[in-house]
Amino acid sequence: MKILAIDTSASPVSAALLSDGKLLGEFYLNIKTTHSQTLMPIVSALLSSSGTDIKDIDVFAVNAGPGSFTGVRIGVASVKGMAMPLDKPCAQVSTLEAMAYSMPYSDGIVCSVMDARCNQVYNALFRLNGGKTERLTEDRALSIDELADELSQYSETVYLTGDGAELCSNKFTDCLPNVILTPVNIRFQHAYGTAVAAEKMAAENRLCTSAQLMPVYLRLPQAERELKARLAKNNNKKGEEK
């Protein structure tokens, strides 16, 4: 089974080609240029340099969120566009899960974190055990303090990974001695992890059609409360129409 996976969920962009579990190729760029300009050229370069016809792709996979609003939409729309005319299934992969699948063989807890701003992070926890990855929580948005509280119940090594990992690590070092920041070469999301997650989803019959594929956004509960409070305060002013 051949899987073409892409990631545009944050500032890097990448595409990976997996064939029966083996990585045939991966392109990764982390430059300022917008994903709408970089993604299709790297996909097309990956296919042509690996001698792969897009018709031979069995599954199209994408990190469908959480992530940046625009980035996730570019990724999802591109995968829809490739899968739809070929009538091929898609894998709507959690960005946080893809990060966990990028971890090399190790035992412990993987804590995937993305910076959601305002001291909030997108996060999910996974347990790695004997080469297996088990999900411990849903994808959610929570404050860094809440995450620290939750992590304090684990005595195993906690691998902090993702673009929010450094932010958390700075706050965790004093209170959580068993937390390790992953090295940069595996810390940020790569389409390889997306492809591995997609392969597992295919085995578990969790693929979807290109029409069903959707971006996944997580709401920030705390941020929303704060905004409501502020808007209530501003209500008088907002009575005026402009």
Add this chain to the structure above:
Amino acid sequence: MQKFITKSPEETESLAEQIAKTLEGTEMIAMFGDLGAGKTAFTRGLARGLGVDDGVSSPTFALVHEYSGKYPVYHFDMYRVTSWDDLYTTGFFDYMDNGVMVIEWSENIVDFLPENRINITIKHLSENEREITVEGAKEI
């Protein structure tokens, strides 16, 4: 912190033009002030100072206007932003660090703005007079 008094929209624009010269390209400029204070006028001057040729108009309905000058300029109006989802779906956070962000009605989203920003507060003194307070920018 610097305070200025301007006596016409043109003076507000030229003050903004001078501030524009001190920018490095990824600043966030949060503007505060009531309806008709002069936030759009200020942005017009700022954009001109960055070499933007297009006309600057209020993004009240579009939420964001993009201009390209010496740096990209992203001009937001948060007047109608009433939920976190609204803010997120303007792509607001994706614009950060990619250009100069200028925000009208920052009052509505101030809790979500980074500490590291420039604040511009415009106060109505009389029909043609405004007091403009600048915080966090380089001295002009």
